[in-house]
Amino acid sequence: MSTIERLPPHNLEAEEAVLGSLLIDPDAIYDVANFLHPHDFYKVQNKWIYEAILALNERR
Numbered sequence: 001m002s003t004i005e006r007l008p009p010h011n012l013e014a015e016e017a018v019l020g021s022l023l024i025d026p027d028a029i030y031d032v033a034n035f036l037h038p039h040d041f042y043k044v045q046n047k048w049i050y051e052a053i054l055a056l057n058e059r060r
Contacts, residue, residue: 010042019046022053029057 018036022028033054041047 008042012043012046015041015043015046019049019053022050026053026057029053033057 018032022032036050038047038051038054041050
């Protein structure tokens with residue numbers, strides 16, 4: 001089995017859509033923070049962005 005066949009399921013467009021939604025509407029974090037966690041992101045850069053959004057929300 002090759003490495004490509006063992007990749008976990010992921011959708012980078014969906015990740016970007018979620019992050020974009022949070023940037024447009026910061027209050028949307030309250031809708032997703034209980035079930036969406038940084039480790040849920042496949043792309044590490046998206047994970048970092050989500051962690052930054054969470055950190056900024058804590059500072060509000």
